[in-house]
Amino acid sequence: MRxxxxxxxxIVAVAAVGGWWLFLRPRVITVCAYTDPLFQTRDxxxxxxxxxxxxxxxxxxxxxxxxxxVVEEPPKDPERNVGGLDQRRRELLLETGCxxxxxxxxxxxxxxxxxxxxxxxxxxxxxxxxxxxxxxSNTLQxxxxxxxxxxxxxxxxxxxxxxxxxxxxxxxxAKLIRQLRSYPFAKGIAGLSAGWDARATDALSESMxxxxxxxxxxxxxxxxxxxxxxxxxxxxxxxxxxxxKIDPTAAGARMVxxxxxERRSRxxxxxxxxxxxxxxxxxxxxxxxxxxxxxxxxxxxxxxxxLTAAVHLQPRNPVYYSTLxxxxxxxxxxxDAAIMAFQDALRLSPGMVQAQQGLAAAEASKKRAQDNVxxxxxxxxxxxxxxxxxxxxxxxxARAGNSEAAIKALERSLQLNPGLGQAHAGLALVRYSRGDxxxxxxxxxxxxxQGIAVDERFLAALTRKMPPRPK
Numbered sequence: 496m497r498x499x500x501x502x503x504x505x506i507v508a509v510a511a512v513g514g515w516w517l518f519l520r521p522r523v524i525t526v527c528a529y530t531d532p533l534f535q536t537r538d539x540x541x542x543x544x545x546x547x548x549x550x551x552x553x554x555x556x557x558x559x560x561x562x563x564x565v566v567e568e569p570p571k572d573p574e575r576n577v578g579g580l581d582q583r584r585r586e587l588l589l590e591t592g593c594x595x596x597x598x599x600x601x602x603x604x605x606x607x608x609x610x611x612x613x614x615x616x617x618x619x620x621x622x623x624x625x626x627x628x629x630x631x632s633n634t635l636q637x638x639x640x641x642x643x644x645x646x647x648x649x650x651x652x653x654x655x656x657x658x659x660x661x662x663x664x665x666x667x668x669a670k671l672i673r674q675l676r677s678y679p680f681a682k683g684i685a686g687l688s689a690g691w692d693a694r695a696t697d698a699l700s701e702s703m704x705x706x707x708x709x710x711x712x713x714x715x716x717x718x719x720x721x722x723x724x725x726x727x728x729x730x731x732x733x734x735x736x737x738x739x740k741i742d743p744t745a746a747g748a749r750m751v752x753x754x755x756x757e758r759r760s761r762x763x764x765x766x767x768x769x770x771x772x773x774x775x776x777x778x779x780x781x782x783x784x785x786x787x788x789x790x791x792x793x794x795x796x797x798x799x800x801x802l803t804a805a806v807h808l809q810p811r812n813p814v815y816y817s818t819l820x821x822x823x824x825x826x827x828x829x830x831d832a833a834i835m836a837f838q839d840a841l842r843l844s845p846g847m848v849q850a851q852q853g854l855a856a857a858e859a860s861k862k863r864a865q866d867n868v869x870x871x872x873x874x875x876x877x878x879x880x881x882x883x884x885x886x887x888x889x890x891x892x893a894r895a896g897n898s899e900a901a902i903k904a905l906e907r908s909l910q911l912n913p914g915l916g917q918a919h920a921g922l923a924l925v926r927y928s929r930g931d932x933x934x935x936x937x938x939x940x941x942x943x944x945q946g947i948a949v950d951e952r953f954l955a956a957l958t959r960k961m962p963p964r965p966k
Contacts, residue, residue, distance in 0.1 A: 527593035580612035587619040613643040615721035618683035780808035796956035816840035864895035882912030916947035932961035
């Protein structure tokens with residue numbers, strides 16, 4: 496019995512040593528290294544590529560237990576007419592000709608200060624090569640960019656500096672990479688659903704502890720960005736909702752969540768999330784402006800109110816003025832207000848294309864309305880006792896922004912034809928636009944008394960401005 500116990504303990508000890516050995520053993524990440532034609536014009540470009548990855552592997556292996564291994568025959572750079580870094584990376588995801596953990600393209604292209612397009616937990620990355628820089632500089636930049644595959648963030652005085660001069664990872668980044676080194680990069684972001692989601696969230700949160708105020712929120716946002724960038728908006732939404740559950744005041748997470756919900760055509764949910772943001776932070780101009788944009792197709796009057804609130808909170812933001820102008824422009828009697836909004840936007844940002852185009856459209860619309868009202872006035876003058884013509888004149892005056900003349904014509908049409916219910920509707924709209932909400936209610940009540948239905952959206956807008964008194 497004692498001998499069996501000794502043998503059993505020995506087996507356990509061997510297993511424990513074996514497990515520890517597996518933990519210490521480096522993770523070899525295989526790479527398909529694509530190169531563009533310009534890189535291949537270098538002398539001995541294959542050796543340069545192999546030496547670069549070999550040096551990167553040396554840097555990683557002694558700090559993170561990760562090694563990088565390029566396949567023996569680097570594949571030819573796929574033929575495609577794709578310019579930007581992000582587009583190239585997304586195209587590279589579609590390549591199936593090379594089986595490796597990660598597909599990396601070394602591209603001799605320039606896009607501002609960017610040195611690569613690398614998405615955390617993805618299967619592909621595009622990293623720039625700068626021929627004018629030293630081989631050491633390009634190698635350190637390659638090592639820097641590859642760390643973003645693990646969700647590592649930039650930090651000064653390390654290899655994660657914007658222009659790295661050091662080969663050292665900080666202890667927190669080295670630990671993060673060690674914790675996530677077994678991630679199945681060959682599956683891309685789909686690997687997160689294979690039990691890695693929680694592990695990655697915890698590792699990122701731990702890595703950011705002491706660096707950002709709420710590391711768990713930042714961890715969820717990092718994973719959301721990774722998922723969304725590679726097409727999994729549903730996964731991104733789950734992480735963003737988790738971030739907001741931890742910190743409802745996380746404005747950045749809220750705005751990204753709303754954008755993801757819009758892409759999934761979940762517009763009602765997007766509006767609800769934005770309204771909740773305003774409940775938490777009622778003076779957030781971005782929330783007011785964003786809600787206005789969301790509401791524009793369904794509740795124009797509330798959208799105008801929200802953009803107006805955004806303008807009041809940030810009176811030097813030209814985007815809010817221009818967006819307000821776009822929403823005002825189609826409204827009856829709002830041409831002048833739209834013109835003024837576009838002019839304010841251009842005063843703040845003279846070269847703003849959206850405002851320039853909006854102002855041109857508004858001025859053209861004003862001209863058409865003025866031409867039309869002149870014609871309708873001539874028709875009405877020839878038959879002043881015709882109630883229908885007076886109604887047409889009232890509508891034309893309203894569209895031209897002549898509210899006083901519109902009210903006069905619409906009231907005249909009702910004197911001539913008391914049963915003309917649409918004249919009450921026109922008067923309600925004109926009075927509403929002038930801020931005369933009590934007068935608008937009188938017209939609504941008169942319209943309903945004639946058995947004519949009132950537009951539900953207008954009724955909701957009027958109720959919001961001036962709730963009716965209880966009967």
